[in-house]
Amino acid sequence: METKKYKISGMSCQHCVMAINKELQKLQIEDKKTEIGSAEITFDEQKLTEKEIISAIEEAGYKVIN
Known part of the structure; x- marks a missing residue:
């Protein structure tokens, strides 16, 4: 699992x-925390790529x- 935070x-x-x-x-x-201006997303890098996110x-x- 990998967790990434994205500024949006x-x-x-x-x-x-x-x-x-x-x-x-x-x-x-797997999990997400979305708020105004950002999203923290946990995903299985073998099932999903950052590009898809x-x-x-x-x-x-x-x-x-x-």
């Missing part, structure tokens, strides 16, 4: 958090900045 730009409210969580739920994530965040309309 464009988030301003709880709706933003919910939008990102909706996209992340489609992935095989970043793509899901971007699919929700936000940009990973780290």
Whole structure:
């Protein structure tokens, strides 16, 4: 398991958090803590790549900045 923290730009409210969580739920994530401006995600790197996580965040309309 690996845990990564991502800084996310464009988030301003709880709706933003919910939008990102909706996209992340489609992935095989072990645990997530999403708040305005960031997300801490625990995942099995053999089942999921960072690129897939970043793509899901971007699919929700936000940009990973780290």
